[in-house]
Amino acid sequence: MTKISMLQNEIQKETETSLLGFWIYMMTDCIVFASLFAVFIVLRNNTAGGKAGSDLFSLSFILTETIILLTSSFTSGLALLAAQRSHLKQTVIWLCTTGLLGTSFLILELHEFTKLDHSGNSWRGSAFLSSYFTLVGTHGLHITIGLLWLFATLGYLYKKGLNEVSVRRITMFSIFWHFLDIVWIFIFSVVYLLGVI
Amino acid sequence: MIISLFSSTSVPSTDRLVLFFGQAMVVGAALLIALALVYFKKVGWLWKNWLTSLDHKKIGIMYLVVAGVMLLRGLADTVLLRFQQATSVGASQGIISSNHYQQIFTAHGTMMIFFVAMGLVFGIINLILPLQIGSRDVAFPLLNNLSFWMYAAGAILINLSLVFGGEFAATGWLAYPPLSELQFSPGVGVDYWIWSIQIAGIGTLLSGINFITTILTKRAPGMSMMKMPVFVWSVLAAMTLVAAAFPILTVTLVLLTLDRTIGTHFFTTAGGGNAMMYVNLIWAWGHPEVYILILPAFGIYSEIVATFSRKRLFGYTSMVYAILAITGLSFVVWLHHFFTMGAGANVNAFFGIMTMVIAIPTGLKVFNWLFTMYRGRINFASPMIWFIGFVITFSIGGAAGVMLGVPPIDFQLHNTLFLVAHFHTMIIGGALFGYFAGIAYWFPKVFGFKLDEKLGKIAAYLWIAGLICAFTPLYILGLMGATRRLDHYDASLGWQGLFIVAGVGVVIILAGVAVQFMMFYLAIKNRKKNLDTTGDPWNGRTLEWSTTSPAPVYNFAIIPTVSDRDEFFRRKQLGGILPRRKYAAIVMPNNSSFGFFMAGWALMFAFSVIWHYPPTMIVALLGVIGTFIVRTFDDTTTHIIPAAEIEAIENKRAGALV
Numbered sequence: 001m002t003k004i005s006m007l008q009n010e011i012q013k014e015t016e017t018s019l020l021g022f023w024i025y026m027m028t029d030c031i032v033f034a035s036l037f038a039v040f041i042v043l044r045n046n047t048a049g050g051k052a053g054s055d056l057f058s059l060s061f062i063l064t065e066t067i068i069l070l071t072s073s074f075t076s077g078l079a080l081l082a083a084q085r086s087h088l089k090q091t092v093i094w095l096c097t098t099g100l101l102g103t104s105f106l107i108l109e110l111h112e113f114t115k116l117d118h119s120g121n122s123w124r125g126s127a128f129l130s131s132y133f134t135l136v137g138t139h140g141l142h143i144t145i146g147l148l149w150l151f152a153t154l155g156y157l158y159k160k161g162l163n164e165v166s167v168r169r170i171t172m173f174s175i176f177w178h179f180l181d182i183v184w185i186f187i188f189s190v191v192y193l194l195g196v197i
Numbered sequence: 198m199i200i201s202l203f204s205s206t207s208v209p210s211t212d213r214l215v216l217f218f219g220q221a222m223v224v225g226a227a228l229l230i231a232l233a234l235v236y237f238k239k240v241g242w243l244w245k246n247w248l249t250s251l252d253h254k255k256i257g258i259m260y261l262v263v264a265g266v267m268l269l270r271g272l273a274d275t276v277l278l279r280f281q282q283a284t285s286v287g288a289s290q291g292i293i294s295s296n297h298y299q300q301i302f303t304a305h306g307t308m309m310i311f312f313v314a315m316g317l318v319f320g321i322i323n324l325i326l327p328l329q330i331g332s333r334d335v336a337f338p339l340l341n342n343l344s345f346w347m348y349a350a351g352a353i354l355i356n357l358s359l360v361f362g363g364e365f366a367a368t369g370w371l372a373y374p375p376l377s378e379l380q381f382s383p384g385v386g387v388d389y390w391i392w393s394i395q396i397a398g399i400g401t402l403l404s405g406i407n408f409i410t411t412i413l414t415k416r417a418p419g420m421s422m423m424k425m426p427v428f429v430w431s432v433l434a435a436m437t438l439v440a441a442a443f444p445i446l447t448v449t450l451v452l453l454t455l456d457r458t459i460g461t462h463f464f465t466t467a468g469g470g471n472a473m474m475y476v477n478l479i480w481a482w483g484h485p486e487v488y489i490l491i492l493p494a495f496g497i498y499s500e501i502v503a504t505f506s507r508k509r510l511f512g513y514t515s516m517v518y519a520i521l522a523i524t525g526l527s528f529v530v531w532l533h534h535f536f537t538m539g540a541g542a543n544v545n546a547f548f549g550i551m552t553m554v555i556a557i558p559t560g561l562k563v564f565n566w567l568f569t570m571y572r573g574r575i576n577f578a579s580p581m582i583w584f585i586g587f588v589i590t591f592s593i594g595g596a597a598g599v600m601l602g603v604p605p606i607d608f609q610l611h612n613t614l615f616l617v618a619h620f621h622t623m624i625i626g627g628a629l630f631g632y633f634a635g636i637a638y639w640f641p642k643v644f645g646f647k648l649d650e651k652l653g654k655i656a657a658y659l660w661i662a663g664l665i666c667a668f669t670p671l672y673i674l675g676l677m678g679a680t681r682r683l684d685h686y687d688a689s690l691g692w693q694g695l696f697i698v699a700g701v702g703v704v705i706i707l708a709g710v711a712v713q714f715m716m717f718y719l720a721i722k723n724r725k726k727n728l729d730t731t732g733d734p735w736n737g738r739t740l741e742w743s744t745t746s747p748a749p750v751y752n753f754a755i756i757p758t759v760s761d762r763d764e765f766f767r768r769k770q771l772g773g774i775l776p777r778r779k780y781a782a783i784v785m786p787n788n789s790s791f792g793f794f795m796a797g798w799a800l801m802f803a804f805s806v807i808w809h810y811p812p813t814m815i816v817a818l819l820g821v822i823g824t825f826i827v828r829t830f831d832d833t834t835t836h837i838i839p840a841a842e843i844e845a846i847e848n849k850r851a852g853a854l855v
C-alpha cells in the first residue's frame with residue numbers, strides 16, 4: 001500500500017469508530033438532560049410564593065423559537081446531504097443558514113431570560129425558577145457550543161474544502177443538532193406546555 | 198490584590214502546625230520535582246516521552262504514578278484520623294480540632310475514591326485492555342490523554358486547597374446539603390471539593406466512552422464477544438456504568454455549584470429547595486460507582502485465578518451473566534444508603550430486597566473462582582496471595598453488607614463505625630487488593646522486568662493482617678454504638694482500647710506500603726538482573742502475554758487472529774511460535790499537547806470560580822476554544838512506521854513469540 005492510501009484507509013476506520021463513540025457520547029448527554037428534567041419535575045411546583053410557569057411563559061413566543069430551531073435542524077440535514085454529494089457551495093450555504101437560525105434562536109432565548117430577570121423572576125426567585133433556568137440554559141449552552149463548532153467547521157471548509165474529515169465532522173454536527181432539537185421538543189412539552197396549562 | 202483573595206479563613210491554632218506541615222509537603226514536593234527535572238535536564242524528555250504521549254501504556258503508567266502519590270496523601274490522613282480517635286478521650290482533646298478532623302476525613306474519602314481507586318482502575322485498564330483484545334491502541338488515543346490530564350488536574354486542585362485557602366470541605370466525602378450550601382459552609386473548602394471531582398469526573402466520563410468504543414470496535418479478528426477475556430467483560434460493564442452514572446454526578450455537582458455561586462435554590466433550605474433530591478442524585482451515581490471500582494477488580498481476579506491454577510476459568514458464561522446482572526442491579530439499590538431518611542416501609546423493603554439480590558451474582562463469582570482453583574495445580578505467587586486475602590475479607594465485608602441491607606438492622610447500624618468497617622473491608626479487600634494483584638501480575642508485561650516475589654508476598658500479608666486488625670475493632674465499636682465521623686468520646690464508654698488496636702492496624706498497613714515501595718525501588722534498581730525475556734513469565738493464557746515485555750509502541754507487529762477464549766494458551770499448546778510473516782507498515786498517532794492544555798484551562802477555570810475571579814475565567818474559556826480550534830486544523834496527527842523499521846524492532850526483541 002502506498003503511504004497516501006494507508007492514511008486514507010486509517011481515516012476511514014477512524015470515521016467508523018468516531019461515529020460510534022459520538023453516539024455513546026450522545027447517550028451520556030441524554031442522561032445529563034434526563035437528570036435535569038427529573039430535577040425540574042420535582043421542583044416545578046416549588047415556587048416559594050413566587051410566580052408559576054403559567055404566569056410567565058408566552059406560548060406564541062416559544063412557538064416562534066421552536067419553529068426556528070426545527071427549521072435549523074432541517075437545514076443542517078440539507079447541509080449534510082450536500083456534503084455527502086460533495087457540493088461544497090451548497091454545503092456552505094446550508095451550514096450558514098443553520099448558523100443564522102441557531103444564532104437567532106439563541107438571541108430569542110437570551111431575550112426571554114433577560115425579560116424574566118428584569119421582571120423580578122430570576123433564578124434566585126425560587127426552586128422552580130432555578131430548575132427552569134438551568135434546564136433551558138443547559139440546552140442553550142449546548143446550542144452555543146454547537147454554533148462555535150459550526151463556525152470552526154466552516155473555517156475548516158474554507159481552508160481545506162470537502163474531504164473525508166470534514167464530511168465526518170458535518171455528520172457529527174448534524175447528529176448533535178438533531179439531538180438538541182429533540183431535547184427542545186421535550187422542553188417545549190414538559191416545561192412550557194405543561195407549565196401553561 | 199489577587200493574593201489577598203487567598204487569605205485563609207481563621208484557622209484554630211492547634212491545627213496550624215498540621216496545616217503548615219501539609220503546605221510544606223505539597224509545596225516542597227512540587228519544588229523538589231521541578232528542581233530535579235531542571236537539574237537533570239529532563240524537562241524536554243518528560244514532555245516528549247511522557248506528558249504528551251498518546252501511547253496507552255505510558256498513559257497507564259502515569260495514572261499509576263499519580264494514584265500512588267495520592268495513596269500516600271490519603272494514608273497520611275488516616276494516620277491523623279486514627280491518632281485522634283485513639284487519643285481524644287475524656288479530658289484529652291487529641292491533636293486536631295473537630296472542624297479540622299472533619300476536613301481530614303472528607304479529604305481522605307474524596308482522595309481515596311476519586312484519585313486512588315479510580316486512578317488505579319484506569320491505570321490498569323489502560324495498560325492491559327488494548328493488549329488483551331489484540332489492539333494497537335484505544336479507539337481515541339487523544340481523548341485518552343485528555344482524560345488522564347483531567348484526572349491529574351483534579352488531583353492537583355485538591356492539593357492546591359492546602360496551599361491556597363488552607364481549607365477543604367468539612368462536609369463528608371459526599372457533601373450533603375444543606376450543610377454544603379453557602380449558608381453553612383461559607384468558605385472555599387466545598388468549592389475545592391466540587392471542582393476537583395468535577396474535573397476528574399469529566400475525565401472519567403470521557404474514558405468511559407473511549408473504552409466502550411475500544412472494546413466494541415478494536416477487538417482482534419475472531420474475538421467475538423463471548424471470546425473476550427473476563428477482564429474485558431468486566432471493564433465493558435464498568436465503563437457502561439461510567440457512561441450511565443457519571444453524567445448524573447456532573448449534573449449534581451453543577452447544581453450545587455449554582456446554589457453556591459449564583460444563588461439558585463436547588464438544595465437550599467429556603468426558596469423551595471429540596472436537599473433530599475441531592476441525596477438521591479448523588480447515590481444514583483454513588484452506588485454504581487462502587488461497582489465501577491469493584492467490577493474491574495473482579496475481572497483481574499478472574500484472569501489471575503485461571504493463570505495460577507493453570508486451568509480454564511470455571512463457568513465463563515455464568516461469569517459474564519453475573520457481571521451483566523450486577524451492572525443492571527446496581528442501578529436499583531441506591532436507596533439502601535439512606536433507609537433512615539424517611540422513604541417509608543414499602544420503598545425500604547423493595548430496596549432492601551434488591552440489595553440482597555445483588556449478593557447472588559456476586560456470590561456466584563466467588564464460587565466460580567473457587568471451582569477454578571479446585572483440582573488446579575495452584576501456584577501461590579503474590580497475585581494469588583492478594584486473591585486469598587480478598588476472598589477472606591470480602592466474605593466478611595459482604596456478610597456485613599447483607600446485614601446492612603436489612604432496613605431494621607440498618608436503622609441501628611446506619612452512621613456507625615460498623616458501616617465504616619463494612620465499606621473499608623469491601624473497598625480495600627475487594628477493590629484495592631484486586632488492583633495490587635493486577636499490578637503484581639502485569640508488572641513484568643508493562644516494564645519488562647520482574648518484581649521481587651518475596652517482598653510482594655510480605656506486602657500482601659501485611660496488608661491483609663493490617664486490614665483485619667484495623668477494621669475488626671470498628672465492627673465491634675459500631676455494634677457498641679460508636680458513630681462514624683467521631684472526633685471525641687467519653688472515657689467511660691471504654692472504647693479507647695479498641696481504637697488503639699485499630700491504630701496498630703494502620704501501622705501494619707503502613708509497613709505493607711513501605712514494603713511495596715521498597716519492592717518497586719529494588720525492582721527498578723536491579724532491573725538488569727530480573728529481565729522478563731520471554732514475554733510470558735507466568736505461563737499466561739490471554740493475548741497480552743503473546744507480545745514482548747514491554748510491548749512495542751504498536752503492541753503487535755501482526756494483529757493476531759483469535760479462535761479461542763484462552764487464545765495464547767491454545768497457541769502454546771499447538772507448538773506456540775508462529776512462523777514469521779511479512780510485516781506491514783503501521784499508522785500510529787503523533788504526540789499531542791492538546792490534553793495537557795485543555796486540562797490546564799479547566800484547572801484555571803475551576804480555580805477562578807472557586808475564588809470568584811471572572812477575568813481568568815474568561816481567559817480559560819477562550820483558551821479551551823482556541824486549543825480546540827488549533828487541533829481541528831491540525832492535519833498531521835499520525836505518522837507511519839515503515840515495515841523495515843518494524844522488522845528491525847522485531848528482530849531485536851529476544852524471544853518474541855508471535
Ligand code: HEM
Nearest residue numbers: 275278302303306309310314369370617624681682683703
Ligand atoms: C488503607 C487504610 C485506610 C484506613 C486506615 C482508613 C481509615 C479511615 C477512617 C479512620 C475514616 C473515618 C471514619 C469515621 O470516623 O467516619 C475513613 C473514612 C473513609 N474512608 Fe478510609 N481508610 C483507609 C483506606 C481507604 C480507601 C482505600 C478508601 C477508598 C478507596 C477509603 C474511603 C473512605 C471513605 C469514602 C470514607 C468516608 C469519609 C467520610 O466520612 O466522609 N478509605 N477511613
Ligand SMILES: [Cu+2]
Nearest residue numbers: 484530531534
Ligand atoms: Cu450502595
